[in-house]
Amino acid sequence: MATRTALITGASRGIGLAIAERLLADGFDITISARDPEKLAAVAERLRERSGRRVVALAGELGDPSAVEAVTQAHHEAYGAMSALVLNAGVGTLGSIGEIPMNRFQKVVDLNLRAPLHYLQQSLPLLRKGAEADEVHGAKVVALASITGVFAEPQLGIYGATKAALSLLIDTLNIEQSASGITGTSIAPAYVDTDMAAWKHGELAPESMIPTSDVAELVGALVAMNRRTLIGQVVMARSGSDGRRA
Numbered sequence: 001m002a003t004r005t006a007l008i009t010g011a012s013r014g015i016g017l018a019i020a021e022r023l024l025a026d027g028f029d030i031t032i033s034a035r036d037p038e039k040l041a042a043v044a045e046r047l048r049e050r051s052g053r054r055v056v057a058l059a060g061e062l063g064d065p066s067a068v069e070a071v072t073q074a075h076h077e078a079y080g081a082m083s084a085l086v087l088n089a090g091v092g093t094l095g096s097i098g099e100i101p102m103n104r105f106q107k108v109v110d111l112n113l114r115a116p117l118h119y120l121q122q123s124l125p126l127l128r129k130g131a132e133a134d135e136v137h138g139a140k141v142v143a144l145a146s147i148t149g150v151f152a153e154p155q156l157g158i159y160g161a162t163k164a165a166l167s168l169l170i171d172t173l174n175i176e177q178s179a180s181g182i183t184g185t186s187i188a189p190a191y192v193d194t195d196m197a198a199w200k201h202g203e204l205a206p207e208s209m210i211p212t213s214d215v216a217e218l219v220g221a222l223v224a225m226n227r228r229t230l231i232g233q234v235v236m237a238r239s240g241s242d243g244r245r246a
Helices: 013-026 038-053 065-079 102-133 157-180 195-202 212-224
Strands: 003-010 028-035 055-057 085-086 139-144 184-191 232-236
Touching: 003 013, 003 065, 003 102, 013 028, 013 038, 013 085, 013 212, 028 038, 028 065, 038 055, 055 065, 065 102, 085 102, 102 139, 102 157, 102 184, 139 157, 139 212, 157 184, 157 232, 184 212, 212 232
Parallel strands: 003 028, 003 085, 028 055, 085 139, 139 184, 184 232
Antiparallel strands: none
């Protein structure tokens, strides 16, 4: 079987970096993207040294359509097909339904929904090639959503709405593409111990949050599954909570 390949967005830190490390350990060659070119280049070099595998890195703004196209084109030129697309990059926001500014709403929609859809559209031809080449696994799409897109959370309604829409997008992908070997999963975690959740440290200790390694472990299991298995959405709750809160 040919080497499996993955494209991972938002991979210079946090959940995306943990997923990149896990997939390299599992024998994938990867393409990674993030906003900061210097940081991304340093991360890519470190990943190459540690894994001995191929790592293509291309920085770009998530909200820039030309950057999305450039990243997927770089993956195409490097590998010719795609075994897994990991839609990790996104942005958080706080604000009540009645007060959140519309320009901030639009930014969250653009980065958390429009950009992942664009990545998915650009990647589908490569995912089809990946599915055709791998009769066991097919090709996988994994999208990082949020538990706030499953259970309502105060001040996180706009963020949660975009993540709920992202999960529905993956469900629809499964209806449209799973028969051809492309299957998708949305992962909806509660607070994960990353920089993005640092604002909650006054209420929740970092050690009470989900480790990034557990999210990466789940992604590793999903991409290892047979193409005949479909897992649409997985909710990851924090132990000690009621399972319905971030």
